[in-house]
Amino acid sequence: MKKNKSKGYEYTLVMVMFVVIFGCFAAALSTINPRSEKASVNPVSAFDINLEDGYEFVEADGKNGIKYYFITKSSHTDNDAASSSSTAAVTTTEDSTGSTNETSVKKSTKSTTKSSTKTSTKVSTKSETATTTTATKAEQKDSQKVAYLTFDDGPSENTEKILDILDRYNVKATFFVIYHKNMESKYKEIADRGHTVALHSYTHNYKKVYASEKAFFDDLSKIHDYVYSVTGVDSKIIRFPGGSSNTISNKYCKGIMKNLKKDVLERGYIYHDWNVDSTDAKGNNRDPEVLLNNVKSGLGSKKNVNILMHDTGKSKQTTVQALPSIIEYVRSQGYEMERITEDSKVIKHG
Ligand code: ZN
Numbered sequence: 001m002k003k004n005k006s007k008g009y010e011y012t013l014v015m016v017m018f019v020v021i022f023g024c025f026a027a028a029l030s031t032i033n034p035r036s037e038k039a040s041v042n043p044v045s046a047f048d049i050n051l052e053d054g055y056e057f058v059e060a061d062g063k064n065g066i067k068y069y070f071i072t073k074s075s076h077t078d079n080d081a082a083s084s085s086s087t088a089a090v091t092t093t094e095d096s097t098g099s100t101n102e103t104s105v106k107k108s109t110k111s112t113t114k115s116s117t118k119t120s121t122k123v124s125t126k127s128e129t130a131t132t133t134t135a136t137k138a139e140q141k142d143s144q145k146v147a148y149l150t151f152d153d154g155p156s157e158n159t160e161k162i163l164d165i166l167d168r169y170n171v172k173a174t175f176f177v178i179y180h181k182n183m184e185s186k187y188k189e190i191a192d193r194g195h196t197v198a199l200h201s202y203t204h205n206y207k208k209v210y211a212s213e214k215a216f217f218d219d220l221s222k223i224h225d226y227v228y229s230v231t232g233v234d235s236k237i238i239r240f241p242g243g244s245s246n247t248i249s250n251k252y253c254k255g256i257m258k259n260l261k262k263d264v265l266e267r268g269y270i271y272h273d274w275n276v277d278s279t280d281a282k283g284n285n286r287d288p289e290v291l292l293n294n295v296k297s298g299l300g301s302k303k304n305v306n307i308l309m310h311d312t313g314k315s316k317q318t319t320v321q322a323l324p325s326i327i328e329y330v331r332s333q334g335y336e337m338e339r340i341t342e343d344s345k346v347i348k349h350g
Contacts, residue, residue: 146345147305147335149173149327150274151319152200152239152281154311155186161320162311163193169327172339174272175311176200176239179223184230191231196339198237198272199223209241210249210256213263220269236269237340243273245349272340273349274308278326281308284315288322295326299333306340306347 151162154175166173174196177187191197201209202222209219220238228234240260242248249256264271276298278291291309299305307330309323310316330337338344 151311156313171337174340210252274306276307291322
């Protein structure tokens with residue numbers, strides 16, 4: 001009996017100890033569980049963001065349990081001279097452990113006046129330190145040097161090689177194409193590999209293209225429709241054969257360029273010339289070193305450059321040879337190489 005009593009006593013003791021240990025464990029958990037902390041944490045102090053006078057913090061629930069915190073300018077400032085209000089949304093994301101590992105802040109400025117500006121600011125936090133990037137996207141874009149690599153008169157037997165080099169350097173470019181028979185797949189490949197298929201001419205025959213304004217637009221429509229039919233791209237980006245400042249057109253229709261430059265814009269096209277010439281059209285298979293040096297000297301101190309090259313097969317093989325060193329040099333000078341889109345900077349002659 002004594003033995004049994006003693007066993008019962010021991011059993012009770014073990015149970016009590018278990019309850020005590022479990023209780024301590026649960027209590028400890030509740031103090032370290034980040035989720036229970038989260039509710040009481042003020043994001044301003046968590047990310048060390050100092051709000052200026054006149055701003056206040058507002059919390060809102062987003063999808064998937066994400067909390068959005070809006071920094072809002074107090075309403076009394078809405079009648080400021082600029083009649084503007086600004087808000088900043090702080091989104092906190094959490095990893096599976098529940099700890100906050102990234103914060104992004106998007107800031108937008110709205111203006112009630114007709115002209116409006118958009119700015120954005122990204123803030124990232126590592127551990128508990130917030131780093132604020134003060135440069136806005138617009139400012140970054142404005143200060144970025146941009147280079148547009150352009151290839152005229154293709155596609156050709158060189159197109160594939162050019163595309164491979166562009167891929168190797170992860171660069172996008174623009175091809176001002178003309179009509180070539182039996183090359184449907186090449187137009188499509190240019191587009192499919194992420195480059196811009198832009199319009200140059202259907203015939204590239206100056207005598208025909210610049211015979212009259214009607215002749216010019218007939219030719220332009222033909223290459224537009226052809227490109228659309230083989231690539232699905234409805235291109236509005238064009239380059240005049242010979243450029244907008246060409247004088248050869250005067251031979252066929254005096255003063256036609258003045259009208260065409262105005263007319264193409266009215267019809268919704270955007271024309272691009274160039275301000276750096278590789279000079280690969282000034283002869284066949286010119287020394288690649290010469291092409292590179294012309295690009296080098298052409299860049300000068302220009303902020304935005306449109307570099308003229310050609311994609312015309314056998315006679316321009318050295319353009320392909322020079323291309324890697326041209327890309328490397330342009331990149332070394334701090335340029336971002338981009339394809340031309342309808343939002344790109346437009347470089348025009350005169
Ligand atoms: Zn051309």
